[in-house]
Amino acid sequence: QSALTQPASVSGSPGQSITISCTGTSSDIGVYNYVSWYQQHPGKAPKLMIYGVSDRPSGVPDRFSGSKSGNTASLTVSGLQAEDEADYYCSSYTGSSTLVVFGGGTKLTVL
Amino acid sequence: QVQLGESGGGVVQPGRSLRLSCAASGFTFSNYVMHWVRQAPGKGLEWVALISYDGSNKYYADSVKGRFTISRDNSKNTLYLQMNSLRVEDTAVYSCAKETVRYNYYYAFDYWGQGSLVTVSS
Numbered sequence: 001q002s003a004l005t006q007p008a009s010v011s012g013s014p015g016q017s018i019t020i021s022c023t024g025t026s027s028d029i030g031v032y033n034y035v036s037w038y039q040q041h042p043g044k045a046p047k048l049m050i051y052g053v054s055d056r057p058s059g060v061p062d063r064f065s066g067s068k069s070g071n072t073a074s075l076t077v078s079g080l081q082a083e084d085e086a087d088y089y090c091s092s093y094t095g096s097s098t099l100v101v102f103g104g105g106t107k108l109t110v111l
Numbered sequence: 112q113v114q115l116g117e118s119g120g121g122v123v124q125p126g127r128s129l130r131l132s133c134a135a136s137g138f139t140f141s142n143y144v145m146h147w148v149r150q151a152p153g154k155g156l157e158w159v160a161l162i163s164y165d166g167s168n169k170y171y172a173d174s175v176k177g178r179f180t181i182s183r184d185n186s187k188n189t190l191y192l193q194m195n196s197l198r199v200e201d202t203a204v205y206s207c208a209k210e211t212v213r214y215n216y217y218y219a220f221d222y223w224g225q226g227s228l229v230t231v232s233s
Contacts, residue, residue: 003155011133022125036219038156045226046156051219093218098144098172100218101156 003092004103011109020106022090030071034093037066037075041086042076085110113222115207120227123197131227132191133207144210146220147192150205164214174178180195197231204228
């Protein structure tokens with residue numbers, strides 16, 4: 001099972017909105033609603049930001065939102081803040097022998 | 112509060128074995144599916160394995176199937192990963208992670224340990 005495809009980097013200025021895409025196939029994102037997004041600061045454990053395509057765990061700001069269209073999932077961060085600068089990873093259930101695949105990660109830079 | 116703490120990592124030669132442990136606290140361990148996820152140095156995340164809340168079901172990534180075994184001891188609130196026939200490409204930080212929902216699979220990990228570094232090198 002191949003990894004999901006994410007852009008290597010995205011950037012935005014404080015207060016702006018950015019969107020990170022995560023492209024899979026009709027065997028993972030396209031058919032299952034088990035898409036999650038994680039934020040990882042350097043040297044830290046990943047933090048769950050979105051699960052089930054668009055659900056936010058308690059404590060995650062509503063500036064973070066998730067969506068899906070076809071084989072592509074998206075994470076939107078609105079009202080960018082300096083502390084949002086981090087690596088972001090998407091994941092999806094696949095239904096194949098390797099149950100979960102991750103994207104390669106996207107580095108978000110807040111200019 | 113939920114806490115996950117891994118131990119057992121280290122440097123090992125190719126072909127040898129290692130067992131990782133993950134001590135859990137702050138939640139009812141026996142109610143949750145648990146996962147192992149690894150991250151090679153400077154690389155992305157890779158899902159390794161999961162075990163059902165009662166230990167009856169286990170699933171593995173193709174890259175480790177037949178070499179790694181996940182297990183749990185609910186009486187000790189501890190998760191394990193037995194790694195055999197280790198390869199250089201298994202070098203990574205191994206983290207245990209808790210499933211988001213009780214008794215079921217959502218394939219989302221709401222709490223992670225800090226990880227244990229496994230280095231496979233001759």
